[in-house]
Amino acid sequence: MGTVMEVKYLDANEWKYHGEGNRSLVVSHVQHCQVLRFLKFPNERSQPNQALEEAPRRLRNIVDFSKHVMKLLLGDTFVQPGEVIQLPLDFVRQLAMKIQPERPGSRCNKVMDAFSGYALCLPDLTKFQTCHRIEKRPPLCIEIKPKCGFIPFSTHITKDVKHRVCRYCMHQHLKVANGKWKRISKYCPLDLFSGNKQRMYIALKSLLQEPQNNLKIFKNGELIFGCKDDQDCLMDLNELANHLKAYFFPANGVVSGPQCTRTVISELIHVITIALVSNINNCKPGDMKRIIVSEERSHCEASHFCKEVLRNGIHVVENSGLPRGCVLSRILQVQMLDMMDIDGIYPLYLRVQQHIEEFPTDRTRLHLDGPYNESFYESLSDSHSQDDETVDYAAQKIHQYRVATTAKDCSVMIALSPCPLEEWPEPSPIIQTSRACFVYSVSILDLDPKPYENIAHQYKLDGKIINFYLQNTRAKKDLATQKFYKENEECTLFFHSV
Ligand SMILES: O=P(O)(O)O[C@@H]1[C@@H](OP(=O)(O)O)[C@H](OP(=O)(O)O)[C@H](O)[C@H](OP(=O)(O)O)[C@H]1OP(=O)(O)O
């Protein structure tokens, strides 16, 4: 299993800390366009054994899921599955020690797997585009974790608020209360996925104001904007504009001040929007058809854009929809494989649990932990259209739900490489702005399968998010009403005294 990497790359000094999430830690090569993605495990004594036992299988599952499931659903060009490799333990241990001081405190409840010797080797998507080109200005890369872009439509939902407010906007309240973030973000995924230029502009501007873990910007593979964790954020828009000036206004890159920041940020938002709605493989006229999500599934009451529209008395917001084949529409379509919502899935999970308690060997037959091969992919298509009370129906719906959950948690990487129009390396796609031109590529990352057992956790979390949101917004409404009456009282007294 796995290939052994070329020896010339195996010097820990040539690799540096790049970033991490909840389940993996990534290091990048200082020179080559490569990253190594290591699994992480809880800080427990059993950790070395757990890693030795689990790492190779989990990594194999990650690659297979990417290759045989997500790539087929999201499209060839967007997905780079990478490969499982085996590394010398000395090298991995040295690396783990070297990067430890760089890690954000909030992620240190888990340790990097420095025990199994297995990792994933992937192209460094933050540098990918320009690997073999000589350009004075290094590549720029924008990473967005867009989260779930629709309002669930399942008839299994009992809490009405889920039909009105999207999960991301509700979850913000709990995250701030838990101390995960300091402020509520105004970003609403439904605006980003709307395909409406105005709504997308507001969504991206909100991400720039409060990036949390949903937006990162890299220059030459180095993080220049975004949060490592809530304690450690690089998010000064003037500073960002300073980095970007030379890209968007190459001729007069020396201008500065608030006007300059606004102009540069607008250009950035424009480029991101184009990359998100373009069909890179494109060009068949039929592909320009837009995917329109029904009105009630594409508006979130908590979105600041919607609030503004209501406040200004504009009642009809154009529901533009996403061009077919663009990265956002691909992701949204896979997210929408979740047709039952966790409210409909949880009872089916209990059905499967009960069944495998009685027939443990069926766990394998039902593909609950993979392997994620062609037959798993086929099991996603609707062979059971109605609930016939079987465990097979339940497993099929659970598979669809898990695939959708991966798409709700993936990230989009947009790599931009400045390129004068005269040097356009056709047929590579380009984006033009008022003064600049970029060759670009779009990839989707973090396409790991979500463990079957997570369903129980997701069900509990969903309940917490909704209850907290309802409590919190109710409390705020009560306070506002009290204030209103108090002000009116004061007003009344004032009238009496005159
Ligand atoms: O449930 P959510 O929406 O909070 O998503 C989790 C993410 O939280 P977020 O809200 O994006 O900050 C969470 O991200 P963070 O650790 O918060 O950066 C993980 O991506 C988690 O995935 P996994 O279970 O570790 O594979 C994600 O869990 P899954 O729901 O994808 O299982």
Ligand SMILES: Nc1ncnc2c1ncn2[C@@H]1O[C@H](COP(=O)(O)OP(=O)(O)OP(=O)(O)O)[C@@H](O)[C@H]1O
């Ligand atoms: N191929 C790649 N090229 C460049 N950077 C990458 C690559 N893969 C991952 N990264 C960086 O490493 C970070 C962490 O990786 P990833 O999102 O896969 O971790 P995770 O633990 O699976 O995340 P999550 O908490 O969302 O489950 C990403 O946000 C991204 O910035």
